[in-house]
Each structure stands twice: as C-alpha cells, then as structure tokens.
C-alpha cells in the first residue's frame with residue numbers, strides 16, 4: 001500500500017474489532033450488544049492505515065507521487 005504522507009510503499013495494517021470481547025459482551029448482555037458489535041465491525045472494515053504515521057493508505061501510487069517515489073528510490 002502507498003502512504004501519501006511518507007511518499008513510500010508501506011505495509012498497511014487494518015484495525016480489526018476484538019471479536020472475542022464482543023462475543024463475551026453479547027452473551028453477558030443477553031444479545032443486546034449484538035447491534036453495537038455489527039456497527040463496530042462495519043465501521044472498522046475497509047480502512048487500512050500506515051503503521052508509521054497513521055494516515056490512510058492507497059492500493060495504488062497516484063500519478064503525482066510516481067516521480068517523487070522514483071526519485072527517492074535512486075541512491
């Protein structure tokens with residue numbers, strides 16, 4: 001994944017909900033926690049973040065960053 005802030009390819013990470021914790025909360029609340037669990041899961045899905053700066057990453061390198069990225073990789 002590409003990070004615009006770092007102008008570099010980074011190994012992006014996704015924040016995943018703690019499903020075990022939500023399952024336990026659902027059991028103890030007799031199912032009342034399930035709508036919250038679903039909401040948290042939907043909000044968290046699909047956002048990959050840069051491990052270095054926390055910015056959202058792209059699956060591709062935008063055209064305006066290609067030259068900058070090429071210049072950086074040349075020693």
Ligand SMILES: [Zn+2]
Nearest residue numbers: 003006050053
């Ligand atoms: Zn970054």
